[in-house]
Amino acid sequence: MLEFCMQDIITGVKREDGLIVLWQDGKDYKSMFFGYGDLIDQKINALDLLDHPKMYHIDPGQHRIVMK
Numbered sequence: 001m002l003e004f005c006m007q008d009i010i011t012g013v014k015r016e017d018g019l020i021v022l023w024q025d026g027k028d029y030k031s032m033f034f035g036y037g038d039l040i041d042q043k044i045n046a047l048d049l050l051d052h053p054k055m056y057h058i059d060p061g062q063h064r065i066v067m068k
Contacts, residue, residue, distance in 0.1 A: 005059045005060075005061050005062070006057035006058065006059050006066070007023040007024070007025060007057060007058050007059075007060065008023060008024075008054065008056075008057060009021055009022070009023050009049070009053045009054065009056045009057065009058050009065070010022045010023055010024060010029075010053060010054075011053050012046075012049050012050045012053050014046075014050060015033075017035055017036065018033055018034050018035035018036050018038065018039070018046075019033070019034050019036075019039065019046055019049065019050070020032070020033050020034075021033075021034060021049075021053075021058055021065065023058050023060075030060065032058065032060055032063070034063075034065065038063070039065070042064060042065055042066075044056070044065050044067075049065070055067060055068055056068065
């Protein structure tokens with residue numbers, strides 16, 4: 001049921017305090033910030049996400065990232 005909310009992550013941009021994640025929604029590109037604490041709580045390896053962004057989905061409505 002929540003799978004319909006998931007979007008493929010295109011890339012991530014490293015910042016000092018976390019990552020900015022970019023995905024495409026229709027014709028628009030969107031982004032969302034995730035602090036390192038958010039990623040740790042979600043059991044997401046920030047370096048792996050940066051190296052392999054296409055292995056992850058984002059659910060922007062739930063502010064959540066999951067591995068495919």
